[in-house]
Amino acid sequence: MSENTEQAVRGMPRINEPAPAFEAKTTHGVKKLADYKGKWLVLFSHPADFTPVCTTEFTAFARAYPEFQKLNTELLGLSIDSHYAHVAWVRNIKEKFGIDIPFPIIEDLSMKVANAYGMIQPGASDTSAVRATFIIDPNGMLRAMVYYPMSNGRSIPEFLRLVQALQTSDAHKVATPEGWQPGDKVIVPPPQSVQEAEERMAAGYECTDWYFCKKAL
The missing domain is CATH 3.40.30.10 (Glutaredoxin)
Known part of the structure; x- marks a missing residue:
């Protein structure tokens, strides 16, 4: 550089x-x-x-x-x-x-x-x-x-959506998927250990796999 x-x-x-x-x-x-x-x-x-x-x-x-x-x-x-x-x-x-x-x-x-x-x-x-x-x-x-x-x-609606997504992430300690809109399910942060991964699968979330789980707010 x-x-x-x-x-x-x-x-x-x-x-x-x-x-x-x-x-x-x-x-x-x-x-x-x-x-x-x-x-x-x-x-x-x-x-x-x-x-x-x-x-x-x-x-x-x-x-x-x-x-x-x-x-x-x-x-x-x-x-x-x-x-x-x-x-x-x-x-x-x-x-x-x-x-x-x-x-x-x-x-x-x-x-x-x-x-x-x-x-x-x-x-x-x-x-x-x-x-x-x-x-x-x-x-x-x-x-x-x-x-x-x-x-x-x-696209001004995108900045409005982004503010809403940031506020949601801050309030609930979650991430938001592509194209997320208020009311959509959010992404639960990935587990940090094998034990958390096992607990995650039994936590009642909508899980595609141990690292990819969504939930409704």
Whole structure:
């Protein structure tokens, strides 16, 4: 691994470690990561204001905002554009699409927040943030991060589902299978010993084999 690559890896945020702290001007005033303590936070970047793909994402996040709030989850957008561009874009979305954007958008002209979160990907652009999404828990720990290319929009229902899955795993000490939705069966953690494996098979779970068992919550 080259020195530059090692530096890039060290500078990237890591899952299950504290999310990089920030304090930034937004369309709802100055916001800090600490403001979201006790809540889940979906922090997401977009390449630029007044662009069609980003507009579809923002309107989708706005429509889903009440569902995120039911999960004690806030939304926070970011792009490299100015505060004034953000305000104008929000007003334009209201005028042209009839949708209010209820969450703040970070002005990050210095790229300080974008660089701290690895939102700038030189292979895609040196001056715009790619479509990066970070899920941060109420303790300020980074729990998930997903990157999309600039050309393709994200699926907002997937981030809603992921928050629900993380909260379920935390509350019940279980894992969730592919495509899991609330109400589906969950995966019981694999046994750590031969004795636990024997007990698992007799515990009344839905077991395909000793290492693969599901249960209803």
